[in-house]
Amino acid sequence: MKRTSAILTSLAIALAFGGTLLSFTIESAATQRALIAQILVFAALGGVIASTALRSRSGRAHAVGAVRGAITAAQRQSCNFSNVAANEQAIESLMELKDYLRQPSKYARYGARMPRGVLLYGPPGTGKTLLARALAGEAGVPFFALSGSDFVEKYVGVGAGRVRELFKKARKAGRCVVFIDEIDALGRRRDDASSDERDQTLNALLSEMSGFYTADGVIVLAATNRLEALDPALLRPGRFDRQIEVGLPDRAQRLCILKLHGENKRFEPDVNLEELAARTVSFSGASLESLLNEAAMLAAMRDDGGIGKRDLETAFFKTVAGADRRITATMAERRSIAAHESGHALASRLLSPENRLARVSILPAGRGAAGYNLCIPAERVMVTKRDMERQICVLLAGRAAEQLCFGDDALTAGASSDIARATDLAAAMVTELGMAGAPAVSLKALSQRCGAQQGAAKQCEELLDGLYAQTRSLLQAHIGALMALSETLIKAEALTGEEATAILDRALSNETQKSA
Ligand code: ADP
Ligand code: ZN
Ligand code: MG
Numbered sequence: 001m002k003r004t005s006a007i008l009t010s011l012a013i014a015l016a017f018g019g020t021l022l023s024f025t026i027e028s029a030a031t032q033r034a035l036i037a038q039i040l041v042f043a044a045l046g047g048v049i050a051s052t053a054l055r056s057r058s059g060r061a062h063a064v065g066a067v068r069g070a071i072t073a074a075q076r077q078s079c080n081f082s083n084v085a086a087n088e089q090a091i092e093s094l095m096e097l098k099d100y101l102r103q104p105s106k107y108a109r110y111g112a113r114m115p116r117g118v119l120l121y122g123p124p125g126t127g128k129t130l131l132a133r134a135l136a137g138e139a140g141v142p143f144f145a146l147s148g149s150d151f152v153e154k155y156v157g158v159g160a161g162r163v164r165e166l167f168k169k170a171r172k173a174g175r176c177v178v179f180i181d182e183i184d185a186l187g188r189r190r191d192d193a194s195s196d197e198r199d200q201t202l203n204a205l206l207s208e209m210s211g212f213y214t215a216d217g218v219i220v221l222a223a224t225n226r227l228e229a230l231d232p233a234l235l236r237p238g239r240f241d242r243q244i245e246v247g248l249p250d251r252a253q254r255l256c257i258l259k260l261h262g263e264n265k266r267f268e269p270d271v272n273l274e275e276l277a278a279r280t281v282s283f284s285g286a287s288l289e290s291l292l293n294e295a296a297m298l299a300a301m302r303d304d305g306g307i308g309k310r311d312l313e314t315a316f317f318k319t320v321a322g323a324d325r326r327i328t329a330t331m332a333e334r335r336s337i338a339a340h341e342s343g344h345a346l347a348s349r350l351l352s353p354e355n356r357l358a359r360v361s362i363l364p365a366g367r368g369a370a371g372y373n374l375c376i377p378a379e380r381v382m383v384t385k386r387d388m389e390r391q392i393c394v395l396l397a398g399r400a401a402e403q404l405c406f407g408d409d410a411l412t413a414g415a416s417s418d419i420a421r422a423t424d425l426a427a428a429m430v431t432e433l434g435m436a437g438a439p440a441v442s443l444k445a446l447s448q449r450c451g452a453q454q455g456a457a458k459q460c461e462e463l464l465d466g467l468y469a470q471t472r473s474l475l476q477a478h479i480g481a482l483m484a485l486s487e488t489l490i491k492a493e494a495l496t497g498e499e500a501t502a503i504l505d506r507a508l509s510n511e512t513q514k515s516a
Contacts, residue, residue, distance in 0.1 A: 079133045084127055086249045101219060104217035159186065176217070183224050202231065276291075294315035321374060339486045357373075359500075362489055392422045403472065426464050
């Protein structure tokens with residue numbers, strides 16, 4: 001349990017600052033529990049919902065093919081480093097292995113010991129599987145792939161047998177790449193919920209790996225999204241002792257990936273990939289690919305020219321928030337959702353104007369959202385206490401707007417995920433980051449050494465209460481702007497970021513004129 005909550009807090013930070021800022025209003029309390037989990041999954045992916053579905057689909061296809069037998073380079077459409085954009089550093093580290101795979105005897109002659117295993121780690125969809133396949137393709141050797149979850153079976157010994165079978169095939173093939181995806185499924189730290197089956201499988205893998213010699217020309221690659229969850233035994237010298245990070249692309253890298261996947265697509269002249277790269281903060285390679293594909297499908301359906309700006313726009317919102325659905329809310333509900341979303345938008349405009357408002361909508365969207373507010377965060381590497389506080393305020397502003405406009409009895413369940421995320425952030429500030437109370441104490445580390453986290457919950461509560469009060473007064477002070485946006489939203493149902501920003505800015509400047 002402890003582990004989960006620790007991961008969730010880090011996720012909350014990743015979500016708030018690495019991810020597209022998306023506030024949902026949830027339709028009904030019944031769906032809340034599931035939704036919170038899903039939204040946190042979305043957080044884990046660094047802001048991209050669509051890639052969850054996309055990934056699990058492609059992951060499964062992989063596993064099925066793999067169980068049936070080895071996937072060799074000849075059977076698959078060949079793939080090489082030119083199919084990978086933006087991962088220069090990872091490719092550079094793999095170059096050496098490519099040379100080795102081509103002529104292992106050369107390395108044996110010089111007495112060089114190749115790394116037995118290479119671990120690719122990083123968020124989902126960043127191209128780890130792609131890199132492994134590309135390495136095999138570049139070196140012109142067969143590619144044997146299995147997913148960690150295929151190894152872990154109910155019956156003790158089955159997984160271990162599969163490992164031995166895989167390596168037997170690999171040995172027979174001679175020079176080759178063996179790829180183990182999701183290695184965390186079998187190589188998890190043994191302290192949490194250890195199982196005999198998993199241990200046996202892991203041991204089989206480790207002993208197979210130590211049976212290779214440099215002259216064999218076999219490279220074992222593995223991939224994981226969760227480096228911290230791996231058993232340290234896997235990372236020891238002679239095992240997966242080389243680790244290559246495959247991170248989320250930055251703006252320039254996103255442009256490279258968009259260009260690569262845009263090569264076979266026809267765009268209208270109004271399309272600007274640079275602008276698209278700028279707004280796809282925290283998208284992975286896989287989600288960029290899926291975004292372009294989504295747009296291409298829209299264009300194909302219309303069938304009257306190339307992919308236009310409009311298609312990309314629709315695909316973008318569909319990718320991050322789900323497709324719009326028909327509105328079914330009653331008028332009273334619409335008012336409440338509109339106030340809630342306007343609260344987020346206004347707080348964001350006032351507190352973090354560097355984050356660009358991209359869309360405000362009261363149309364139901366994916367995952368039971370009754371409306372949403374999408375904000376594209378400025379790209380950043382460091383997060384300050386101020387940033388964290390502001391983010392919490394923006395999250396709480398939906399609830400604050402409900403309370404201001406309709407009173408205590410009309411509070412909705414729609415604010416549940418906002419509150420949960422704000423609480424995660426506050427907990428991280430209190431227990432991990434030393435951003436509340438003593439600035440140089442990690443209550444989390446302290447509790448691991450000395451037991452219970454004294455007073456952490458109380459501190460979180462105080463922090464959240466304080467920030468909520470601030471948010472409420474902020475909205476109260478600019479209630480005219482809140483109402484203006486909310487009223488337009490009830491009629492229009494969805495506004496672009498520019499429209500919403502213009503309405504807010506006009507109302508805000510009227511206020512200053514009046515008070516002057
Ligand atoms: P991972 O294994 O890290 O989860 P994948 O390798 O399965 O990610 O990536 C899924 C798809 O996303 C790839 O097949 C490719 O279409 C696209 N993709 C991801 N990263 C890149 C990249 N750096 N360059 C080009 N395409 C990419
Ligand atoms: Zn909200
Ligand atoms: Mg993969």
